[in-house]
Amino acid sequence: MEMSDFTGLAARVSGKGADAWEVHRIAQERKEAGAEMLILSIGEDVAARTPxxxxxxxxxxxxxxxxxxxxxxxxxxxxxxxxxxxxxxxxxxxxxxxxxxxxxxxxxxxxxxxxxxxxxxxxxxxxxxxxxxxxxxxxxxxxxxxxxxxxxxxxxxxxxxxxxxxxxxxxxxxxxxxxxxxxxxxxxxxxxxxxxxxxxxxxxxxxxxxxxxxxxxxxxxxxxxxxxxxxxxxxxxxxxxxxxxxxxxxxxxxxxxxxxxxxxxxxxxxxxxxxxxxxxxxxxxxxGPQTETETMVAEYGARAKVVVEALSNLPRFGAGAPKAGMFVMLDVRELTSNGTEFSMRLLDQSGISTLPCGSFGEHFDGFVRMSLCAPQDKLKWACGEIATLVKGWE
Ligand SMILES: Cc1ncc(COP(=O)(O)O)c(C=O)c1O
Incomplete structure (x- = not known):
């Protein structure tokens, strides 16, 4: 069977967006096989519950x-x-x-x-x-x-x-x-x-x-x-x-x-x-009550601050300060034009999964998205691992 057996729509929905999750998929696979992984590739805190x-x-x-x-x-x-x-x-x-x-x-x-x-x-x-x-x-x-x-x-x-x-x-x-x-x-x-x-x-x-x-x-x-x-x-x-x-x-x-x-x-x-x-x-x-939303948003703001501060003075590297949402964009353009390379190396080095930004638009191949969906201590640790990767980058 080939793609030509399907509709044009089937081909159009099978583009780069679907490929974006490769690093995430590998991380999940390793996790299921028993490896310790910090999943920062998706916008969901899997440890947290609905109110x-x-x-x-x-x-x-x-x-x-x-x-x-x-x-x-x-x-x-x-x-x-x-x-x-x-x-x-x-x-x-x-x-x-x-x-x-x-x-x-x-x-x-x-x-x-x-x-x-x-x-x-x-x-x-x-x-x-x-x-x-x-x-x-x-x-x-x-x-x-x-x-x-x-x-x-x-x-x-x-x-x-x-x-x-x-x-x-x-x-x-x-x-x-x-x-x-x-x-x-x-x-x-x-x-x-x-x-x-x-x-x-x-x-x-x-x-x-x-x-x-x-x-x-x-x-x-x-x-x-x-x-x-x-x-x-x-x-x-x-x-x-x-x-x-x-x-x-x-x-x-x-x-x-x-x-x-x-x-x-x-x-x-x-x-x-x-x-x-x-x-x-x-x-x-x-x-109903919105207190959990308010607490959560304040916590994400605090996490964003911690991450941006921890990554602020690294050579050939940038971390944009978000005003909203669950992510920080890492600018790795001076290290590599390919965010997937950065994400894969971070995954192999430290068991941290991030999402390469190539699927967010062709001008963003040199960026990586890191989610804030983990407690501050884990994010601090992740920043330390990122710093090690960046400083030793060749
Ligand atoms: C910008 C944006 N739009 C839409 C969605 C999809 O949201 P939902 O989970 O409600 O389908 C997401 C999910 O991450 C998103 O980030």
Missing amino acids: DHVVEACVESLNKGRHHYSDMIGQPNLRKAIVDHHYALTNQTLSVGNCVVFAGAQNALYAVSSCLLEAGDEVIVVEPYYSTYPATFTANGAKLVTIVARGENGFQPDLSEIKSAITPRTKALVINSPANPSGAVFEAGLVEQIAELTRAHDLWLISDEVYSDFVFEGRHVSPASYMGVDEKCVVVSSLSKSHRMAGWRVGWAIGPQLLCEVFERFALCSMYGMPMFTQDAATVALT
């Missing part, structure tokens, strides 16, 4: 017999909790008809791509981007056009570069602030200008805000704050990061009512509704 009150809500829901098919677009009380959460972030008043629940932000992004983008369209994304973007946004045949947010500019994209990338074929612009992997939080003025630009060119603005509740310096501003409810703006988010619910697969898309009606038909022929018990738990996560 207890959320888990309890799920168990209660299961015990109540909520085991059935549910609303295609998500149950109304969860959608109400989501639009209230969105209002708190944006001041944008929505109805539940502006919100559809998906199986995580990734699933929502795929639905957005499937309903908005097709062959002949161009979609602009900002490098460094989340590694699934190329496969997600080109899956249905659209062409990816990238612009680069440089480290020297705090990984903020340049508005004039976005403007220059727009052609008559451009259908959408994707932004991700707070950003993975860079940890940048786009400045409010820039977000407003981006919203105006997409409005002026009649483009869809797709805003991935998975880290909106994960900011430890500055303030997250959504482009939805500057948009009318029926304008071409879609906000995608989830509970994966903010409530340590990555495995629950609860996310959503917020957008104009007509788009949400299209999503409903898409959901009907794709996931056919989400489990009731995870939606019950998600509702409790959004409406």
Whole structure:
């Protein structure tokens, strides 16, 4: 059997994004074989649990017999909790008809791509981007056009570069602030200008805000704050990061009512509704106490500080200070143009897995993403190992 036995879509979703996880895969394999590994390649603290009150809500829901098919677009009380959460972030008043629940932000992004983008369209994304973007946004045949947010500019994209990338074929612009992997939080003025630009060119603005509740310096501003409810703006988010619910697969898309009606038909022929018990738990996560989120975000801010300080004075090496999220970008360009080489050597030397950034865009081959999903003492140790590798680099 060959790839030609499958569809063009199968080929388009089999690109570099899928290869990005090779170092992680090897680390997992070694771990399962009994080796001591520090996994800093993913954005999930596998030792940490979803808050207890959320888990309890799920168990209660299961015990109540909520085991059935549910609303295609998500149950109304969860959608109400989501639009209230969105209002708190944006001041944008929505109805539940502006919100559809998906199986995580990734699933929502795929639905957005499937309903908005097709062959002949161009979609602009900002490098460094989340590694699934190329496969997600080109899956249905659209062409990816990238612009680069440089480290020297705090990984903020340049508005004039976005403007220059727009052609008559451009259908959408994707932004991700707070950003993975860079940890940048786009400045409010820039977000407003981006919203105006997409409005002026009649483009869809797709805003991935998975880290909106994960900011430890500055303030997250959504482009939805500057948009009318029926304008071409879609906000995608989830509970994966903010409530340590990555495995629950609860996310959503917020957008104009007509788009949400299209999503409903898409959901009907794709996931056919989400489990009731995870939606019950998600509702409790959004409406219940937020203290664990606040504590967690403060802790990640402290971890970022520890790591950036520990790596600050190494020769031919840089570590960007994130303002949000779960990662620090390591700049290894002066050591090697190939982040995979750095990641593999760190894995072999110390049993620490990091993620090479080549899959975040072609300009980022010389970067490596290190997750902050480990306690401070382990991160300090990891920084010591990185320092050893960097100082002895040949
Ligand atoms: C920027 C970004 N978007 C989307 C996702 C997918 O999130 P989810 O787990 O909710 O599907 C992630 C996950 O790491 C992410 O970092």
